[in-house]
C-alpha cells in the first residue's frame with residue numbers, strides 16, 4: 001500500500017478536562033470523524049462535537065474497541081482517538097495501543113494539565129523535569145530520578161502521582177527517605193481548570209503526614225532551590 005492511501009488514525013489531545021481548553025483544530029477533527037474513540041470521561045468533554053459513531057473504551061475492552069476503530073479505518077472511514085490533555089504528556093500507553101491496533105497515527109497536540117500546572121506555578125518548562133508515575137510499567141528508575149533531582153535542587157520537578165499507590169503523601173515520604181529536606185516547599189494542584197480546582201502549598205514533611213487523600217486528578221510541583 002502506498003503511503004498516500006495508508007489509513008491514519010488522528011490522536012487528538014482534548015485538554016485538561018474543561019471543554020474551553022479544546023483547540024479549534026482538535027474540535028474540527030472530532031466533528032469531521034466517522035468514528036470517535038476514547039475513554040468515557042474523555043469523550044464526555046467533547047460530546048457536543050461528535051457527529052460519528054462513538055467507541056467507548058475502558059481498561060478491559062480497549063483492545064477490542066481499538067480493533068473496531070482499525071476496521072473502520074480500513075473501510076476508508078475517518079477515525080479519531082481522543083486523549084486527555086496532550087498525548088505526549090503521560091499518554092504513551094494509549095499511543096502505543098493506537099499504533100499496535102491501527103498502524104499509522106498522527107498526533108494533534110492538546111493543552112496538557114502539565115502546561116496548566118506550569119502556568120499556575122509560573123514555571124519555565126526548560127528549567128523543569130517532568131516525570132510521570134501514572135503508568136503500569138515499573139517506576140523504580142523514575143523514583144530514583146525524582147529523588148536525585150529534588151535532592152540536587154537544580155531543576156523544578158512536575159510529577160504525576162500514581163493512583164492510588166504512589167499518591168502525593170507517599171511521594172513525599174519516599175523523598176524524605178531518600179534524603180530530601182523536610183522544609184522543601186511543594187505544591188499539589190488538584191482538578192486544574194475544573195470545578196473544585198485547588199492548590200495546596202506545604203512542606204515535604206507536612207505533605208508526608210497528610211492523611212486526607214487528594215483527587216486522582218492531581219499534579220505535584222516541587223520548585224528548585226537555586
Ligand SMILES: C[S@@+](CC[C@H](N)C(=O)[O-])C[C@H]1O[C@@H](n2cnc3c(N)ncnc32)[C@H](O)[C@@H]1O
Nearest residue numbers: 016084085086089090112113160191192217218
Ligand atoms: C494518564 S495521565 C494523562 C495526562 C494527560 N495526557 C495530560 O496531558 O494532561 C492522567 C494524570 O494527569 C493528571 N491530570 C490530568 N488532568 C488533570 C487536571 N485537570 N488537574 C490535575 N491533574 C490532572 C493527573 O495526575 C492524572 O492522574
